Amino acid sequence: MNEKFLKPYNPKETEDAIYKKWLDSGFFDPDVCVEKGICDKDAEKFSIVLPPPNVTGILHTGHAAMLVIEDIMVRFERMRGKKTLWLPGTDHAAIATQSKVEKILMKEEKKNRHDLGREEFLKRVEKFAQDSHDTIVGQVKKMGSSVDWSREAFTLDEKRNFAVRVAFKKMYDDGLIYRDYRVINWDPKGQTTISDDEIIHEERKANVYTFKYSKDFPISIATTRPETKVGDTAVAVHPDDKRYKKYVGKEYDAEFCGVPLHIKIIADKDVDPEYGTGAVGVTPAHSMIDFEMSKRHDLPMKQVINEYAQMTVDTPALKGKKTKVAREIIVEWLEKEGLLEKTEETDQNISTAERTGCVVEPLPKLQWFIDTNKEISLQHSNIKGVKAGDKITLKELMRTVINNGQTQILPDRFHKVYFSWVDNLRPWCISRQIWYGHRIPVWYRTDKGGKEEIYCGIEAPKDGIWEQDPDTLDTWFSAGIWTFSTLGWPDETEDFKTYHPTNVLETGYDIIFFWVARMILMTTYLLGDIPFENVYIHGLVRDKQGRKMSKSLGNAVDPLELLEKYGADALRMSLIVGVPPGNDNNLSEEKIRAYKKFANKIWNASRFVVSNLDGLDTDKQPKLAKKDEKILHELDELTKDVTEDLENFRLYLAADKLYHYFWHTFADIIIEESKPRLEGDDEADKTSCQWMLYTMLTTMLKLLHPFMPFITEEIWDNISGHEKSLLMVEKWPNKEPK
RNA sequence: GGGCGAUUAGCUCAGUUGGCUAGAGCAACCCGUUUACACCGGGUAGGUCGGGGGUUCAAAUCCCUCAUCGCCCACCA
Numbered sequence: 001m002n003e004k005f006l007k008p009y010n011p012k013e014t015e016d017a018i019y020k021k022w023l024d025s026g027f028f029d030p031d032v033c034v035e036k037g038i039c040d041k042d043a044e045k046f047s048i049v050l051p052p053p054n055v056t057g058i059l060h061t062g063h064a065a066m067l068v069i070e071d072i073m074v075r076f077e078r079m080r081g082k083k084t085l086w087l088p089g090t091d092h093a094a095i096a097t098q099s100k101v102e103k104i105l106m107k108e109e110k111k112n113r114h115d116l117g118r119e120e121f122l123k124r125v126e127k128f129a130q131d132s133h134d135t136i137v138g139q140v141k142k143m144g145s146s147v148d149w150s151r152e153a154f155t156l157d158e159k160r161n162f163a164v165r166v167a168f169k170k171m172y173d174d175g176l177i178y179r180d181y182r183v184i185n186w187d188p189k190g191q192t193t194i195s196d197d198e199i200i201h202e203e204r205k206a207n208v209y210t211f212k213y214s215k216d217f218p219i220s221i222a223t224t225r226p227e228t229k230v231g232d233t234a235v236a237v238h239p240d241d242k243r244y245k246k247y248v249g250k251e252y253d254a255e256f257c258g259v260p261l262h263i264k265i266i267a268d269k270d271v272d273p274e275y276g277t278g279a280v281g282v283t284p285a286h287s288m289i290d291f292e293m294s295k296r297h298d299l300p301m302k303q304v305i306n307e308y309a310q311m312t313v314d315t316p317a318l319k320g321k322k323t324k325v326a327r328e329i330i331v332e333w334l335e336k337e338g339l340l341e342k343t344e345e346t347d348q349n350i351s352t353a354e355r356t357g358c359v360v361e362p363l364p365k366l367q368w369f370i371d372t373n374k375e376i377s378l379q380h381s382n383i384k385g386v387k388a389g390d391k392i393t394l395k396e397l398m399r400t401v402i403n404n405g406q407t408q409i410l411p412d413r414f415h416k417v418y419f420s421w422v423d424n425l426r427p428w429c430i431s432r433q434i435w436y437g438h439r440i441p442v443w444y445r446t447d448k449g450g451k452e453e454i455y456c457g458i459e460a461p462k463d464g465i466w467e468q469d470p471d472t473l474d475t476w477f478s479a480g481i482w483t484f485s486t487l488g489w490p491d492e493t494e495d496f497k498t499y500h501p502t503n504v505l506e507t508g509y510d511i512i513f514f515w516v517a518r519m520i521l522m523t524t525y526l527l528g529d530i531p532f533e534n535v536y537i538h539g540l541v542r543d544k545q546g547r548k549m550s551k552s553l554g555n556a557v558d559p560l561e562l563l564e565k566y567g568a569d570a571l572r573m574s575l576i577v578g579v580p581p582g583n584d585n586n587l588s589e590e591k592i593r594a595y596k597k598f599a600n601k602i603w604n605a606s607r608f609v610v611s612n613l614d615g616l617d618t619d620k621q622p623k624l625a626k627k628d629e630k631i632l633h634e635l636d637e638l639t640k641d642v643t644e645d646l647e648n649f650r651l652y653l654a655a656d657k658l659y660h661y662f663w664h665t666f667a668d669i670i671i672e673e674s675k676p677r678l679e680g681d682d683e684a685d686k687t688s689c690q691w692m693l694y695t696m697l698t699t700m701l702k703l704l705h706p707f708m709p710f711i712t713e714e715i716w717d718n719i720s721g722h723e724k725s726l727l728m729v730e731k732w733p734n735k736e737p738k
Numbered sequence: 739g740g741g742c743g744a745u746u747a748g749c750u751c752a753g754u755u756g757g758c759u760a761g762a763g764c765a766a767c768c769c770g771u772u773u774a775c776a777c778c779g780g781g782u783a784g785g786u787c788g789g790g791g792g793u794u795c796a797a798a799u800c801c802c803u804c805a806u807c808g809c810c811c812a813c814c815a
Binding site for chain 1: 754763808809
């Protein structure tokens with residue numbers, strides 16, 4: 001027996017060496033598996049593309065859970081002989097990474113990005129991203145992830161950038177990407193636009209002020225933002241509102257806090273006559289709903305707030321003032337003039353920017369958008385119910401592939417969440433005024449003067465003097481094509497043909513909108529296909545009390561620390577057992593410790609079996625005692641059960657069953673009952689018992705391997721006859737009982 | 739305002755399509771150590787499965803309703 005078995009299992013000494021062994025074998029790469037005869041050339045494929053972690057720092061326990069879930073699926077399918085690819089990568093995460101580096105820069109050098117300039121700043125970001133990347137790769141390895149490093153990708157590397165440009169141009173040519181001047185969400189701190197999904201609504205108390213613009217203005221209005229009222233160009237009332245009918249169509253001039261206003265009274269059915277005074281001051285430039293209304297009624301737009309959330313009106317009292325200050329000035333003025341009718345406190349949902357926490361300022365701006373309501377037709381279609389050439393919108397495409405079951409979200413309660421997002425989707429603003437990201441592949445001619453000429457292309461135009469659009473793309477644009485940009489698209493590579501669509505996308509419920517929906521949007525349009533067949537949604541890893549892990553609470557645990565303490569296998573189990581898809585996991589160290597004990601149990605039971613196999617010919621099955629037949633039959637039942645659980649993504653049940661069977665049946669009962677038989681004089685019975693134990697152990701190791709790859713591989717290696725084989729590519733036990 | 743989830747042992751949670759005396763980890767109590775394992779074994783105690791109603795031979799599981807907690811979405815000024 002190998003000396004290693006004489007000591008308790010030591011994950012620290014074992015894990016890195018085992019991972020290296022796997023890497024050296026090359027079996028993470030499906031091409032190597034085919035080459036070495038591990039899997040058939042024409043075997044069914046199984047592919048997962050890793051949700052690329054942001055290069056903003058280190059991995060947290062949520063990432064660890066993601067890696068474990070995917071690794072279990074991948075190892076299972078690889079052992080089943082499928083041509084299995086798990087493709088790793090990282091995400092440049094544009095705005096998240098840039099703002100992180102900006103924070104560091106400000107803290108350490110008291111500089112902003114403009115102090116460095118675009119080129120130098122980007123160098124800093126790239127350095128930061130590279131360091132993060134290296135840390136992340138190290139962590140991914142520590143978890144035992146069997147990803148194919150030879151295919152590693154980055155959302156902002158050259159190949160992906162090419163794919164992004166090709167995708168952009170196609171969408172531009174089809175009229176799906178367009179430039180428009182409209183009110184967008186502006187983050188005054190981050191100095192960029194953000195999409196609707198990057199907004200966090202925060203509930204706050206706010207005052208609603210009811211007042212008139214001037215003494216002789218006939219209608220009172222209410223608002224929480226009096227400072228924007230200097231930009232009003234209309235007052236809207238409901239068409240059927242008798243109180244105001246006589247004013248509709250009339251126009252009034254007023255002097256509002258020193259600012260001349262010209263207000264038209266309009267009737268619009270979006271106004272709720274029951275709410276407030278039943279009349280709304282319309283500010284086309286600083287409210288999305290008012291902007292829409294102004295378009296319907298052809299109202300003039302008057303911008304009064306700039307990118308720094310300062311007032312731009314010429315009135316000395318207000319000019320240059322922050323909006324918050326301006327609000328106070330105006331309220332004071334209203335009081336003084338006797339125009340303020342009442343002030344009430346109300347709960348208000350205020351929009352803040354996800355990354356900077358700054359209150360979002362709606363501003364009119366010229367930006368790039370994706371139109372999800374424009375009819376297009378697909379050149380090819382593998383989408384059930386959609387033929388090439390059919391007129392269809394992106395929204396409809398997004399609905400179709402879920403409705404027809406081609407892509408399934410697990411648990412399916414998230415279908416509803418998905419649909420409600422799709423239904424309420426407004427034009428997706430994809431341009432950002434940040435520097436880190438994919439530059440928009442559009443150029444403007446500057447040498448002709450006068451009329452602006454626009455060129456969208458994969459490369460810069462050759463003739464004339466052109467300037468590229470300074471903006472970059474929303475990070476989710478490049479993330480949206482991740483399942484195939486990683487496989488070589490737009491080239492028709494072997495990888496692309498073999499592995500796309502992918503089998504599973506595994507991700508958290510917090511990014512269904514950001515990512516899952518965007519991937520479906522981009523893939524159905526660009527490929528006429530689905531990006532993945534199954535979406536496995538995992539929940540959040542929380543602390544023992546169910547609180548979200550966060551730096552400020554100080555309850556965030558570094559998965560690496562847990563791994564050091566308890567071993568990767570124990571951590572893996574604790575992230576899986578009892579955690580159904582979509583559920584949060586309140587992780588405690590006690591739970592991890594329990595699986596460390598389990599690892600030790602496996603180790604010791606294995607030692608017992610291995611040290612009692614003397615004289616057994618493992619190649620030739622002896623005549624089995626009835627009780628051994630029965631035990632092995634039970635094992636077949638377990639195999640079947642576990643296999644079906646894995647096929648149906650019930651990892652949490654499979655892991656639990658294996659735990660219980662190994663400990664409370666195999667170790668507690670079967671091994672205990674085998675002791676007298678192994679000591680006894682009945683040679684035939686002893687041989688039968690040995691065979692049973694041997695079969696039991698090797699089968700259990702195979703079944704456990706996807707969950708606890710390190711310790712099972714290590715034990716496998718210490719069973720005589722296995723010196724040259726790797727458990728990782730052993731055949732999965734047959735699920736049909738013999 | 740709309741939607742979703744949760745409520746099971748002292749604590750944190752499982753319980754797959756309704757089906758054997760409802761499970762795990764931790765905590766508690768008792769007994770056990772000349773060998774696979776004290777990172778242990780054996781045993782004990784602990785639950786009217788949030789309340790109420792219904793469907794069924796059978797419900798923690800399905801339906802209705804109420805309560806509490808949590809999450810997501812939303813341009814009511």
